[in-house]
Amino acid sequence: MSEQHQNLAIIGHVDHGKSTLVGRLLYETGSVPEHVIEQHREEAEEKGKGGFEFAYVMDNLAEERERGVTIDIAHQEFSTDAYDFTIVDCPGHRDFVKNMITGASQADNAVLVVAADDGVAPQTQEHVFLARTLGIDELIIGVNKMDVVDYKEDTFDEVVEEVNQLLKQVQFQTDGASFIPISAFEGDNIADESGETPWYDGRTLLEALNDLPAPEPPTDAPLRLPIQDVYTISGIGTVPVGRIETGIMNIGDNVSFQPSDVGGEVKTIEMHHEEVPKAEPGDNVGFNVRGIGKDDIRRGDVCGPADEPPSVAETFQAQVVVMQHPSVITAGYTPVFHAHTAQVACTIESIDKKMDPASGEVAEENPDFIQSGDAAVVTIRPQKPLSIEPSSEIPELGSFAIRDMGQTIAAGKVLDVDG
Ligand code: GDP
DSSP: OOOOOEEEEEEETTSSHHHHHHHHHHHHHTTOOOOHHHHHHHHHTTOOOOOOHHHHHHHHHHHHHHSSSSSSSTEEEEEEEEEEEEEEEOOOOTTHHHHHHTTTTTSSSSEEETTTTTTTTTTHHHHHHHHHHTTEEEEEEEEEEETTTTTOOOHHHHHHHHHHHHHTTTTOTTTTTTTEOOOOTTTTTTTTTTOTTTOOSOOOOHHHHHHHHOOOOOOOOOEEEEEEEEETTTTEEEEEEEOBBOOOOEEEEEEEETTTTTTEEEEEEEEETESSSOOTTOOOEHHHHHHHTTTOOOOTEEEETTTOOOOESSSSEEEEEOOOOOBBBOTTOOEEEETTTTEEEEEEEEEEEOOOTTTOEEEEESOOOBBBTOEEEEEEEESSSSOOOOTTTGGGSSEEEEEETEEEEEEEEEEHHHH
């Protein structure tokens, strides 16, 4: 195990090789789940075969995925020397947005998979745009399926050129982007330098992952702790619990819960059943605040410093991306918004601008409607008080998902809050 942790998203167009790459990364780092290995050993012994073939691992992963059991490309883990990586859901996967907004899997960095034989495709654009919107710091671009194009340098260069243009269009800072010719299936340039690409002298994918900058915990931002649950514990009293998104909580701090608009002094903080004097971003804590009873606060409240309380939105402006909606979305639509631990019905009061999803530029002012695939700036009015923050100030509390009919239909980030 390494000390540092990274949440990594694997993004890219369908069929370009994301799942295969995840399987390959797990395989090369010795992180394939033990039961898969065990199962293979038994079968191999029965058949009198040795060896541990990647194709076999992939079959198992695929099979388990189809059965919807434990294996999904999300939430797999592997390690390099520098980092423990958790692969988080990629856009389009069922729980991506939900996990993204609850903070369970906000990705720090991403690998963009682009198939060499196909180049930039619609979801390549969409995911790059989303990645930029969601604040991904650095992209590693795996130009995949190099085996399919006979490991040709020209083809690699063409794809690099195409992707670079896309990155420029969406104003993704390209300095940090590294391009690697890979074959997820054959294993070229993943863990070891490939003999098939003598023209390439850059890093392997695992080297590039190992060299990523360490994510900085947001300790300098003001405290933001969305409340997940509120318990009553005998001997202590009311204990709200939640995960600290930003800032530090110390015993003795004066805190405020919004939108419930109550507050007091932090008396105790508990983590993993032990009392601690302070807690940091990423810590799951239970705590107790002088004078706060069980009915004073609720799930969806955000706890912050009394002198820098979480903002409460009367209305807010946001950038949204419509992922899947069966019809059109017009002003007046009132679906449920999921933001941190809150779930609140909100009305889309106006659709202010439609954006070109590839370039992020304004395509239309005040459109009548938006639909699947569209990106737009909208004004939103929560039907009940909602604490939410501009994502430029506190990104961790500035994003949300819109759900309707049991599905995530859109995701967004907050641009401005009118309290
Ligand atoms: P995803 O939809 O992006 O997750 O793509 P998959 O990982 O499911 O891959 C789609 C198809 O491409 C599968 O049939 C894979 O076996 C194949 N594939 C993925 N990577 C490679 C590669 O590097 N070389 C070759 N030849 N096929 C690949």
